[in-house]
Amino acid sequence: MRTMDAIVIRNLVKSFRKSTVRREYTTIKSELVRWLMRRKERGEKTSIEALRGIDLVIPRGKTVGILGRNGSGKSTLLKLMTGIYAPTSGSIEINGRVSALLDLGAGFHPDFSGRENILINGIILGMSRAEVRARMDDIIAFSELGDFVDEPVRTYSSGMYMRLAFSVATHVDPDILIVDEILAVGDEHFGKKSLAKMMEFKKAGKTIVLVTHDMGTIERWCDTAAWLDAGRIRRVGTPEEVVQDYRRAVALAEEQSKVMVPAAIAADGGALPTLEASKEAESSAEPVLKIAAVRLTGREGAEAKQVDTEEGLSFHVDFTAFRLVEDVDFVVALRRADGLLVYQTSTVAEALHLPLPLAKKGSLVLLIERMGLTAGDYTFDVSARSRSGECYDVRRGVCPFTVRSAISDEGVARPLHRWRVESEGAARLELLPRWVGS
Missing domain, CATH: 3.40.50.300 (P-loop containing nucleotide triphosphate hydrolases)
Structure with a gap:
């Protein structure tokens, strides 16, 4: 094993x-x-x-x-x-130990209460009765069912079913x-x-x-x-590569007016074109432009994995052009670790005049003078595309880094700010931000 x-x-x-x-x-x-x-x-x-x-x-x-x-x-x-x-x-x-969220409400008895179903499902998933009872309050609190937890689950809405199922599945320590x-x-x-x-x-x-x-x-x-089609694994690889190949095959099937029958019960002819077929269908197999490498550096030029909220970073994008490229827009997005888009910009949006046609090899650097983010984990997405939206290449979730901050504020961004105290009959007192110093 x-x-x-x-x-x-x-x-x-x-x-x-x-x-x-x-x-x-x-x-x-x-x-x-x-x-x-x-x-x-x-x-x-x-x-x-x-x-x-x-x-x-x-x-x-x-x-x-x-x-x-x-x-x-x-x-x-x-x-x-x-x-x-x-x-x-x-x-x-x-x-x-496996815990699963498959069909909505699967494994729930409709006439039993939410509390009883928690106990039953916990035991089915391999926990002892004592373990389920010890985690019962946490499961109920996360599901936010309140008093409904003692009502029959047949009276629940689909959202309540889902909350209960997710709460049970994730609290049995799988x-x-x-x-x-x-x-x-x-x-x-x-x-x-x-x-x-x-x-x-x-x-x-x-x-x-x-x-x-x-x-x-x-x-x-x-x-x-993993891309599954017609009951077979077509490809396993990085998410970016597999998604790109899947989308290419779907687009090719649409161009060929291929009947989209259920693949798992169809003959091979009903499946999506394979990766090889989709590549052959492209008039030119070689890419227009590829993002060769990405890296994140700090003020001293060294690779950065952590940064203070008041410090800056440089995001480097190395590219290789395989043809004469006179139409390109580089898009950079900053995301929090949970996928929330924090900020996005592009060379077209900021009217940056790139030296066109692009050199065969080059680099683009986004200089961020001050992060201005609350503490947490973040990543970058970067893509190269034409102005019409044709995607040349994309890299997602790259250059993960952590923002640290001595200030326990909340939210996403830390806008540059200062405080001012005003009171009647007294001199105005202006307070500098904590990070500026004395």
Whole structure:
């Protein structure tokens, strides 16, 4: 057993039996004739391969995003990971306690109260009765159900179902958390709480397997992405590369007016074009421009991983042009670790006159004189595109760094400011900011 891997899947196949019964109007006479002639049709049995020879290894402590169209087999794969389904052939090895958020309210008894369902689900997930009771108050508080926790769950709204399910799944201290698009049900407030809880899981070194149609979430959150189509793994790699290839294949399918049948039950002809086919379809396989490297430096020019809120940084973007490039816009976005966009700018937005055509190799540097952010973890996104929006290249979640501050304020930004005290009959007292000094 490879202890460094949370999930190991080898040549996994999952098939379902499908019964197709002949549907037509019949009479007693016609049925009697068929029976007498021993031609009565008993229905044909066919097998549907939802997953076809899946090989996937998910290391411990990593967040893996699984993407693909509806019907490509994503939910089936997650149900195999959680033990709801058994493989038809192949093997799946799970190392650690698994907690899953799959179908909304799955595992809840509608006539039991929320409190009773917490106890039942906690025991199902491998906890003792005493452990569940010890965490009961925390689970209820996080779910924000209040007095409704003692009401039957059949009276809950979909949002209340989701809050209870998420709270239970994340408070049983799992080693592996599996999430299937369920977070889309929540409101904005609970969505932020859920993201914060997921960040807590990531920092604690937990393994997360996430299925979502939100490509931005995969690019920002995941360490690795897997593209599943027609029941097969098309590609595994960095989120940026896999998302880019998936989008290219979808765009090619749309150009070819390819029928978007459910991939997991279609013949290979119904699947999306492969990576090789999508590349061949492009008139020119070589890229226009690539972002070769990115780096973050401090005032002294050394690589920066931490910075005080009053200090500055330099964000360097090295690029390589493979053709004559006379139309380009470099876009830089600063994001908090939870994905919140803090600031975004571009060379076009700021009317920066780039030396066009671009040199074959060059660098662009964004000088930030003062960070002005509250304490926390941040990353950069950078992309190169044409003015019409054609994307040449993109890098997301690069150059992670931490902002430290001796001032315990809240929010995102720290605007340059000072205080002034005014009172009747007294001289005006102006206070300098704390960071300026005496």
